Amino acid sequence: MNTYKTIIFDMDGTVLDTLDELTESLNYILRKYQLPEKTKMQVRSYLGYGYAGLIRQAVPEANQDFQLELQDAFKSYYGSHCQGHTKPYEGILEILASLRDAGYKTAIVSNKGQAAVTELHKEFFEGLVQFSLGESANYKKKPEPDMVWEALRRLGSSAQEAIYIGDSEVDKKTADNSGLDSALVTWGFRDKPLLQSLHPDYLVSSPKELKHLFIPAR
Structure with missing residues (x-):
C-alpha cells in the first residue's frame, strides 16, 4: 500500500x-411543476453528477430551458433545506x-x-x-x-x-x-x-x- x-x-x-433529503427536495420541485415524483431508489441511481445530472435523469423529456428552470428551482430549495434529515x-x-x-x-x-x-x-x-x-x-x-x-x-x-x-x-x-x-x-x-x-x-x-x-x- x-x-x-x-x-x-x-x-x-x-x-x-443525504438520500432522504435529496429525495424529498427533488419531489417537492416535481410536485410544484406537476411532474411525477421519484422513489428513493430511483433518486439514488441519479446521484453523482451534480444538480444538472439529477434533473436530467429525473426529467429526461424536458427541453434544455425547462431543465435549467427545474435545476435552479431545486438548487434554491435544497440550498435552504439540506440539513433536516442529512x-x-x-x-x-x-x-x-x-x-x-x-x-x-x-x-x-x-x-x-x-x-x-x-x-x-x-x-x-x-x-x-x-x-x-x-x-x-x-x-x-x-x-x-x-x-x-x-x-x-x-x-x-x-x-x-x-x-x-x-x-x-x-x-x-x-x-x-x-x-x-x-x-x-x-x-x-x-x-x-x-x-x-x-x-x-x-x-x-x-x-x-x-x-x-x-x-x-x-
Missing part, C-alpha cells in the same frame, strides 16, 4: 447520508478526527452546489476536515479533475501522495482523471457488484475498514 499524506473525500454517499454515516466523524490527529491533510470535494456544501461543512465537518469544495462556476464538475486539483493546490499536496475516496463510477473516473489512487465505499449510492467492476485500488465495506487503510489497528 502507498504511503498517503492527503485524503480527499466525496460528500454524498461517502461521508454523508447525517454522517456511522463512524465517519470518528474516522475524520483520527485522520486529523494522525496528521493527514483532508478535504471534501462534491458536485453538490457550494452553498449547500458550505452549510453542511459548518454543521458536520468544521475542525475535522480542512475545507469542503462544492460546485461553482470556477471549476468543471467531477469527473473532470479541476476540483480535485484545486483541493490539492490548497492543501499543498501532490497527486502522487493523495488518494480519492468515493462511492460511484463518477468518483472512480474523477480519481483516474486526477492521477490519484482510488478507494470506493460500498455503503453509498451504488451497489457492490458495480463498484467491483470499476477496479478501484481499494474497495471498502465498512468505516472501520476505511480507518484501518490509513491507521493500522494496534
